[in-house]
Amino acid sequence: xxxxxxxxxxxxxxxxxxxxxxxxxxxxxxxxxxxxxxxxxxxxxxxxxxxxxxxxxxxxxxxxxxxxxxxxxxxxxxxxxxxxxxxxxxxxxxxxxxxxxxxxxxxxxxxxxxxxxxxxxxxxxxxxxxxxxxxxxxxxxxxxxxxxxxxxxxxxxxxxxxxxxxxxxxxxxxxxxxxxxxxxxxxxxxxxxxxxxxxxxxxxxxxxxxxxxxxxxxxxxxxxxxxxxxxxxxxxxxxxxxxxxxxxxxxxxxxxxxxxxxxxxxxxxxxxxxxxxxxxxxxxxxxxxxxxxxxxxxxxxxxxxxxxxxxxxxxxxxxxxxxxxxxxxxxxxxxxxxxxxxxxxxxxxxxxxxxxxxxxxxxxxxxxxxxxxxxxxxxxxxxxxxxxxxxxxxxxxxxxxxxxxxxxxxxxxxxxxxxxxxxxxxxxxx
Amino acid sequence: xxxxxxxxxxxxxxxxxxxxxxxxxxxxxxxxxxxxxxxxxxxxxxxxxxxxxxxxxxxxxxxxxxxxxxxxxxxxxxxxxxxxxxxxxxxxxxxxxxxxxxxxxxxxxxxxxxxxxxxxxxxxxxxxxxxxxxxxxxxxxxxxxxxxxxxxxxxxxxxxxxxxxxxxxxxxxxxxxxxxxxxxxxxxxxxxxxxxxxxxxxxxxxxxxxxxxxxxxxxxxxxxxxxxxxxxxxxxxxxxxxxxxxxxxxxxxxxxxxxxxxxxxxxxxxxxxxxxxxxxxxxxxxxxxxxxxxxxxxxxxxxxxxxxxxxxxxxxxxxxxxxxxxxxxxxxxxxxxx
Numbered sequence: 023x024x025x026x027x028x029x030x031x032x033x034x035x036x037x038x039x040x041x042x043x044x045x046x047x048x049x050x051x052x053x054x055x056x057x058x059x060x061x062x063x064x065x066x067x068x069x070x071x072x073x074x075x076x077x078x079x080x081x082x083x084x085x086x087x088x089x090x091x092x093x094x095x096x097x098x099x100x101x102x103x104x105x106x107x108x109x110x111x112x113x114x115x116x117x118x119x120x121x122x123x124x125x126x127x128x129x130x131x132x133x134x135x136x137x138x139x140x141x142x143x144x145x146x147x148x149x150x151x152x153x154x155x156x157x158x159x160x161x162x163x164x165x166x167x168x169x170x171x172x173x174x175x176x177x178x179x180x181x182x183x184x185x186x187x188x189x190x191x192x193x194x195x196x197x198x199x200x201x202x203x204x205x206x207x208x209x210x211x212x213x214x215x216x217x218x219x220x221x222x223x224x225x226x227x228x229x230x231x232x233x234x235x236x237x238x239x240x241x242x243x244x245x246x247x248x249x250x251x252x253x254x255x256x257x258x259x260x261x262x263x264x265x266x267x268x269x270x271x272x273x274x275x276x277x278x279x280x281x282x283x284x285x286x287x288x289x290x291x292x293x294x295x296x297x298x299x300x301x302x303x304x305x306x307x308x309x310x311x312x313x314x315x316x317x318x319x320x321x322x323x324x325x326x327x328x329x330x331x332x333x334x335x336x337x338x339x340x341x342x343x344x345x346x347x348x349x350x351x352x353x354x355x356x357x358x359x360x361x362x363x364x365x366x367x368x369x370x371x372x373x374x375x376x377x378x379x380x381x382x383x384x385x386x387x388x389x390x391x392x393x394x395x396x397x398x399x400x401x402x403x404x405x406x407x408x409x410x411x412x413x414x415x416x417x418x419x420x421x422x423x424x425x426x427x428x429x430x431x432x433x434x435x436x437x438x439x440x441x442x443x444x445x446x447x448x449x450x451x452x
Numbered sequence: 453x454x455x456x457x458x459x460x461x462x463x464x465x466x467x468x469x470x471x472x473x474x475x476x477x478x479x480x481x482x483x484x485x486x487x488x489x490x491x492x493x494x495x496x497x498x499x500x501x502x503x504x505x506x507x508x509x510x511x512x513x514x515x516x517x518x519x520x521x522x523x524x525x526x527x528x529x530x531x532x533x534x535x536x537x538x539x540x541x542x543x544x545x546x547x548x549x550x551x552x553x554x555x556x557x558x559x560x561x562x563x564x565x566x567x568x569x570x571x572x573x574x575x576x577x578x579x580x581x582x583x584x585x586x587x588x589x590x591x592x593x594x595x596x597x598x599x600x601x602x603x604x605x606x607x608x609x610x611x612x613x614x615x616x617x618x619x620x621x622x623x624x625x626x627x628x629x630x631x632x633x634x635x636x637x638x639x640x641x642x643x644x645x646x647x648x649x650x651x652x653x654x655x656x657x658x659x660x661x662x663x664x665x666x667x668x669x670x671x672x673x674x675x676x677x678x679x680x681x682x683x684x685x686x687x688x689x690x691x692x693x694x695x696x697x698x699x700x701x702x703x704x705x706x707x708x709x710x711x712x713x714x715x716x717x718x719x720x721x722x723x724x725x726x727x728x729x730x731x732x733x734x735x736x737x738x739x740x741x742x743x744x745x746x747x748x749x750x751x752x753x754x755x756x757x758x759x760x761x762x763x764x765x766x767x768x769x770x771x772x773x774x775x776x777x778x779x780x781x782x783x784x785x786x787x788x789x790x
Contacts, residue, residue, distance in 0.1 A: 211523075287734050
């Protein structure tokens with residue numbers, strides 16, 4: 023190395039790539055399995071608080087006049103308070119006490135073992151719908167020898183043991199590689215899942231993409247032994263400078279007709295399961311969502327660029343995909359049940375997403391962190407805090423149901439408000 | 453037989469299965485086997501007379517017919533490779549056209565059907581099909597062969613084992629219209645309309661459901677064809693009608709009297725790019741079908757064909773209440789049986 027320097031240039035990054043090559047395309051391997059990744063993290067890692075995205079820059083703006091509060095007052099016969107906000111809703115065909123669901127985490131290491139189980143138990147206790155992520159079966163198998171339960175069955179059982187009757191539901195994702203393992207068929211014909219099917223609490227989610235790496239399939243880091251074991255099902259590549267192997271799932275090929283027919287195929291083949299579809303934050307997300315609803319999807323999930331728990335190339339984390347707020351803006355008034363996920367952990371961002379048309383919002387990284395903090399009740403407490411905040415905010419807006427929120431409840435700095443109605447001054451003195 | 457909790461709560465249609473030892477000595481089983489034997493004889497006679505070659509089908513392969521309606525294929529470990537027991541040998545039928553213009557199998561198939569189908573009286577996990585494929589044929593050609601085959605088998609059984617049918621209480625008058633009249637045809641869309649008109653909530657985008665199929669079957673006095681199923685309700689190998697996108701050039705032959713579907717068939721897709729796209733539309737990964745996709749890329753003949761369910765046909769002939777009664781070794785969906 024000579025003594026040349028390039029002040030103001032990302033010299034350190036260039037030098038790191040010169041040393042380690044393709045391994046620098048990814049976050050440090052030693053953080054894999056411990057660090058949860060999503061857009062904004064790389065810049066925030068510099069020490070500053072994450073500045074937020076377009077959705078966070080909106081302010082919730084209560085009006086002065088609140089006709090819906092009057093309706094509630096008449097209904098109750100007393101002044102309404104925040105406890106009177108009814109957050110119960112239907113999410114993709116499932117009754118839920120809150121407009122919240124637990125997002126998918128699949129075969130990524132952070133969700134392995136206890137964390138995935140703890141999240142399942144707590145989501146069940148809360149009665150919140152829960153998504154079981156992709157690639158669990160091709161990686162962890164479906165049924166194992168007596169005494170050992172596969173990851174997917176263990177999560178299903180943990181959830182159903184805790185979930186109150188008539189609430190919640192389990193959503194099982196299937197990626198291209200899962201389709202090779204016929205995950206939906208395995209689940210649908212499994213006698214241990216009968217109760218969920220008969221009570222209308224099983225859904226299948228067609229996963230077409232994810233927020234953290236739009237246009238790519240799932241990625242994890244595996245050791246050499248797993249790399250050999252998985253090589254016939256996944257693309258496994260030695261690009262991490264000897265620190266492990268990159269395991270890539272394929273994203274799958276979709277056109278409007280392929281999506282429409284796959285949704286119909288799901289309805290035809292699994293008539294007693296609900297159909298969910300998950301999209302990455304693609305520029306045509308509104309067209310895609312409409313296609314899915316019209317083909318009969320019970321719910322469409324949009325994972326904003328801030329979504330993600332697992333492994334993603336650095337360049338995707340900060341430079342690829344629409345932010346969640348822009349996805350919601352493009353979709354506009356949804357034609358069906360719209361679910362939104364991406365960096366949601368507290369009431370403000372959740373309520374803003376609901377105001378932009380979402381029926382419910384998903385907890386991904388937040389759920390994993392919460393169960394990591396307390397495996398028995400961490401997620402429950404996190405959800406209680408979010409629900410309280412949501413009730414405070416929604417009641418402040420003069421509304422008493424989550425689906426009563428509208429984009430008029432939001433204001434963006436610098437955006438011209440709609441022209442005010444011309445009014446003739448009344449009262450006062452000339 | 454061991455019933456799962458689910459099934460013990462759910463009434464199955466008709467008589468309940470008895471232990472295998474009792475079933476094998478039952479008079480109905482002996483009668484059904486006599487009818488089955490004549491059925492297979494007549495089917496072979498008819499098809500050989502029309503220039504078909506009988507091949508013996510494969511039992512396992514790296515992939516099988518992905519099927520539909522939630523049925524699952526069984527895995528076997530084949531020298532460390534995950535292989536499937538055949539749910540149907542459709543992919544092999546198409547491949548075989550390279551050497552045989554007109555072929556058929558009497559093919560054993562295994563489909564792990566969802567337990568809820570145990571109550572339909574029309575599903576077994578292990579069953580057999582008279583599996584026919586004709587190079588260069590249209591849907592009409594295949595329908596003509598299917599109708600001819602059914603008529604021939606019915607006539608042969610009435611001629612050879614009338615006493616067996618009498619013993620079972622099956623009135624030969626039930627087949628009069630079948631033997632004299634032409635089979636009617638209605639489209640899937642028309643069937644949906646009829647069912648909806650009768651108050652049954654049949655989806656326009658999906659297979660006719662079990663209840664709907666039985667309803668249509670009971671209304672008829674002879675077998676009839678349903679054609680033009682919507683894409684998304686059938687496998688990727690059923691050819692899409694180029695003049696009516698979204699509609700398949702396929703058919704079912706439904707028996708009258710509540711016995712339901714006997715035959716499923718179609719013109720087959722043989723164009724490589726269309727087939728790969730159709731695979732994606734049905735959620736399949738073309739790479740999984742490597743051997744088949746390569747063969748299609750090299751070129752396979754256009755064709756039409758069908759599968760006629762042997763047990764369903766024998767049940768229709770015997771008039772027995774449930775499909776399990778016409779199998780020597782019945783395996784009902786969701787029921788663990790020897």
